[in-house]
Amino acid sequence: xxxxESFLPMVEAALPSYLQQNEPYARVIDEAMAYSLLSGGKxxxxxxxxxxxxxxxxxxxxxxxxxxALEMIHAYSLIHDDLPCMDNDDLRRGKPTxxxxxxxxxxxxxxxxxxxxxxxxxxxxxxxxxxTQARARAAQAMAYIAGKCGACGMxxxxxxxxxxxxxxxPTVDRGALLAYIERNKTSALICAALVSGLILGxxxxxxxxxxxxxxxxxxxxxxxTDDLLDELGDEKTFGKPIHSDAKxxxxxxxxxxxxxxxxxxxxxxxxxxxxxxxxxxxxxALIRLIDALxxxxx
Amino acid sequence: xxxxESFLPMVEAALPSYLQQNEPYARVIDEAMAYSLLSGGKxxxxxxxxxxxxxxxxxxxxxxxxxxALEMIHAYSLIHDDLPCMDNDDLRRGKPTxxxxxxxxxxxxxxxxxxxxxxxxxxxxxxxxxxTQARARAAQAMAYIAGKCGACGMxxxxxxxxxxxxxxxPTVDRGALLAYIERNKTSALICAALVSGLILGxxxxxxxxxxxxxxxxxxxxxxxTDDLLDELGDEKTFGKPIHSDAKxxxxxxxxxxxxxxxxxxxxxxxxxxxxxxxxxxxxxALIRLIDALxxxxx
Numbered sequence: 001x002x003x004x005e006s007f008l009p010m011v012e013a014a015l016p017s018y019l020q021q022n023e024p025y026a027r028v029i030d031e032a033m034a035y036s037l038l039s040g041g042k043x044x045x046x047x048x049x050x051x052x053x054x055x056x057x058x059x060x061x062x063x064x065x066x067x068x069a070l071e072m073i074h075a076y077s078l079i080h081d082d083l084p085c086m087d088n089d090d091l092r093r094g095k096p097t098x099x100x101x102x103x104x105x106x107x108x109x110x111x112x113x114x115x116x117x118x119x120x121x122x123x124x125x126x127x128x129x130x131x132t133q134a135r136a137r138a139a140q141a142m143a144y145i146a147g148k149c150g151a152c153g154m155x156x157x158x159x160x161x162x163x164x165x166x167x168x169x170p171t172v173d174r175g176a177l178l179a180y181i182e183r184n185k186t187s188a189l190i191c192a193a194l195v196s197g198l199i200l201g202x203x204x205x206x207x208x209x210x211x212x213x214x215x216x217x218x219x220x221x222x223x224x225t226d227d228l229l230d231e232l233g234d235e236k237t238f239g240k241p242i243h244s245d246a247k248x249x250x251x252x253x254x255x256x257x258x259x260x261x262x263x264x265x266x267x268x269x270x271x272x273x274x275x276x277x278x279x280x281x282x283x284x285a286l287i288r289l290i291d292a293l294x295x296x297x298x
Numbered sequence: 299x300x301x302x303e304s305f306l307p308m309v310e311a312a313l314p315s316y317l318q319q320n321e322p323y324a325r326v327i328d329e330a331m332a333y334s335l336l337s338g339g340k341x342x343x344x345x346x347x348x349x350x351x352x353x354x355x356x357x358x359x360x361x362x363x364x365x366x367a368l369e370m371i372h373a374y375s376l377i378h379d380d381l382p383c384m385d386n387d388d389l390r391r392g393k394p395t396x397x398x399x400x401x402x403x404x405x406x407x408x409x410x411x412x413x414x415x416x417x418x419x420x421x422x423x424x425x426x427x428x429x430t431q432a433r434a435r436a437a438q439a440m441a442y443i444a445g446k447c448g449a450c451g452m453x454x455x456x457x458x459x460x461x462x463x464x465x466x467x468p469t470v471d472r473g474a475l476l477a478y479i480e481r482n483k484t485s486a487l488i489c490a491a492l493v494s495g496l497i498l499g500x501x502x503x504x505x506x507x508x509x510x511x512x513x514x515x516x517x518x519x520x521x522x523t524d525d526l527l528d529e530l531g532d533e534k535t536f537g538k539p540i541h542s543d544a545k546x547x548x549x550x551x552x553x554x555x556x557x558x559x560x561x562x563x564x565x566x567x568x569x570x571x572x573x574x575x576x577x578x579x580x581x582x583a584l585i586r587l588i589d590a591l592x593x594x595x596x
Contacts, residue, residue, distance in 0.1 A: 020449065020450050022449070022450055022454050022457075023454075023478065025454070025457075025458040025461065025475055025478050025479075026449075026450075026453075026454035026455075026457040026458045026478075026482075028457060029449050029453065029454065029457045030449070033449060076410075080406060080407075080410060083383075083406065084383075085381075085382075085401075085402035085403045085406060086403050086406065103383075104383035105383045105384050105460060106457070106460075108378060108381065108383060108384065108406070109378075109449075109453050109456055109457060110449075111410075112374075112378060112409075112410075112413065112449075112453055113448060113449030113453050114449075115410065115413055115414065116413065116444060116447055116448035116449060116453065117444075117448050117449060119417040119421075119440075119444045120441060120444035120445050120448055122421075123420075123421075123437055123440040123441035123444050124441050126424060126437040126440075126441075127434070127437045127438055127441050132430050132433075135430075135433060135434065135437070136425070136433070139421060139424040139425045139433065139437065140425055142417075142421045142424070143418060143421035143422050143424070143425050146414060146415075146417045146418035146421050146422075147418055149414055150411060150414035150415050150418055151318065151320070151324075151327050151328070151331060151407075151408075151410075151411030151412075151414060151415060152318050152320055152324075155324075155327065155407050155410055155411050155414065156320050156321075156323070156324035156327065157324075158407060159320075159323075159324040159326060159327045159404070159407060160323040160324045162403060162404075163323065177323055180321065180323050180324075181323075184324075
C-alpha cells in the first residue's frame with residue numbers, strides 16, 4: 001500500500017531547490033516565482049506523480065523533478081488565470097494574487113518563467129539519466145506532460161471556458177462543451193501527473209489507460225465539487241457562497257444541471273473511477289482520495 | 299561552406315507542420331498561434347539552429363524540431379512583449395499585434411500555447427531518437443534551450459529592461475545593466491539556436507564556447523543596430539525615426555553612449571565575433587551575417 005499523504009512533505013522539501021537565483025538586476029522575478037510556487041496548497045499534482053512512480057516501481061528521487069515541474073506548471077497556470085485580462089482575481093489561497101503584489105508585467109513573466117523552468121528541470125532530468133531505458137522513459141514522461149499542459153490540453157480548456165455563452169451557436173451541445181472544458185482545464189494536468197509517474201516506472205499501456213480513466217474522473221469530480229461549493233457555500237471554510245457562477249452566466253455543472261444534477265454527475269464519475277481501478281486493489285489510496293472530494297457537497 | 303540563406307525556405311515549409319488542430323470549442327487559439335508564428339520574419343533563430351547542426355554534422359531533419367521550437371519561443375516572447383501590460387504595441391511587422399486581433403486573454407494563451415508546444419515538439423524529438431547518443435544530445439539541446447529562454451535567460455533580460463531608471467540606485471553601473479539586458483534579452487536565444495544545433499551534431503565544448511561568444515556578439519550588434527535605427531531612422535524602410543528611446547528615458551546603447559558611442563560598441567562586438575570564429579574559416583557565412591547587420595547605421 002502506498003500512502004498518498006507521505007509524498008506531501010517530500011514535495012514541500014524539494015520544491016524550493018528547483019528555483020534559481022538571478023543577478024540583482026532581475027532578482028525580483030525570483031521572488032515573484034517563489035511567491036506563487038511556495039504558497040502552500042495541496043500539491044496534488046506532484047503527489048500524483050510520485051504516487052504513479054511508486055506504483056510502477058520508480059523511486060521518488062527519479063520522479064521528483066517531474067513532480068516539481070508539474071507544480072510549477074500548475075502555479076504558472078494560476079498566475080496567468082488570475083491576471084486582469086483573464087479572471088481578474090485579487091486573492092488566491094487567501095493571499096493577494098501575484099499581479100496584485102508584483103504588477104501585471106512581472107506576473108506575466110513569472111508565469112512564463114515557471115513554465116520555462118518546469119521544462120528545463122525535466123530536460124535536465126532526462127540528461128541526468130545514466131541508463132538508456134530510464135532516459136527513454138524520462139523523455140516520454142516529459143513529452144506526455146507537455147501535451148497535456150499545452151494548447152491541445154489544459155490551455156484548450158481555458159480557451160473553451162472563455163466562450164461567450166450568449167454568443168454561442170444555439171446548436172452547440174452545452175453538455176459536451178462543459179465536459180470538454182472540464183476534461184482539458186482540470187483533468188489533463190491530473191492525468192499528466194499520474195501517468196508521467198507511471199511512465200517513469202515503466203508501466204504497461206493497459207495500466208496507463210486505466211489510470212488515465214481515473215485521472216479524468218478525478219478532475220471531473222474535483223471541478224464539479226468546486227462548482228457545488230461555489231453554489232452551496234462551504235460552512236467550514238467560507239461561511240457563505242463567495243459567488244454564484246450562475247449569476248455571471250458561466251457554464252458549470254451547477255448552472256447546466258442544477259445542484260442535484262451536478263451531484264448525479266459527480267456520482268457518475270466516482271463510479272467510473274472505481275471501475276477504472278477495480279483491478280488494482282493496491283491503489284486504494286486513490287479511491288479514498290476521490291471518494292473524499294465531494295463529501296462536503298453531497 | 300554552408301549557405302545560411304538555404305535554410306529559410308526549409309524552415310518556412312516545416313513550421314506549419316508543427317501546429318495542431320483543436321476541436322471546434324478551442325479552435326480560435328490555433329488561429330491565434332498560427333497568426334503570430336506564420337507571419338514571416340527572418341527566421342534567424344531556426345536558421346542559426348540548422349546552421350549549427352550542419353556545421354557539426356547533424357542533418358536538417360534531426361534539427362528541424364528544435365529549429366521550429368526556437369521560432370515558437372521567439373513568437374511567444376513577442377506576443378507577450380506586445381501585451382498592454384508590457385510594451386502595449388499595436389503593430390508587429392506591419393500587422394496588428396496578436397492581442398489587437400484576438401484580445402488580451404487569447405494572446406496571453408496563444409503565447410503560453412506556443413511556449414508549451416515548443417517544448418512538446420522538442421520532447422517528442424528526444425523520444426523519437428533511436429540511438430542512445432542521439433537521444434542524449436537531443437535532451438542536452440533541449441535543456442540548453444530551456445535555460446536560455448527561461449527566467450535566468452531571456453526573461454531575466456525582459457525583467458531588467460523593465461527597471462525604472464529614475465528609481466534606480468544611482469550607484470548601479472548603467473553600462474553593466476545595459477549589457478546584462480542585451481545579453482539576456484537578445485543574445486540568449488541566438489546562442490540557444492546556434493549552440494543547440496552544435497550540440498545535436500556532437501560538437502566539442504571548445505567549439506561550443508567559441509560559437510557562444512559569436513552568438514553573444516551577434517545579439518549585441520543586433521540590439522545596438524536596432525537602437526541606432528530607432529534614433530537615426532532608416533531612410534529605406536521607415537523614412538523617419540519612429541520614436542526616440544531617449545525621449546521615454548529607456549536605457550539603450552544610444553541613450554547611454556550617444557550615437558557615436560553606440561557605433562563604437564557595435565564595432566567592439568563585431569571585432570569580438572571575428573575573433574571568436576577566427577579558427578573556423580568554413581563559418582564565413584556567420585561572419586558575413588554579423589558584418590551586414592549594422593550596415594545601415596554605420
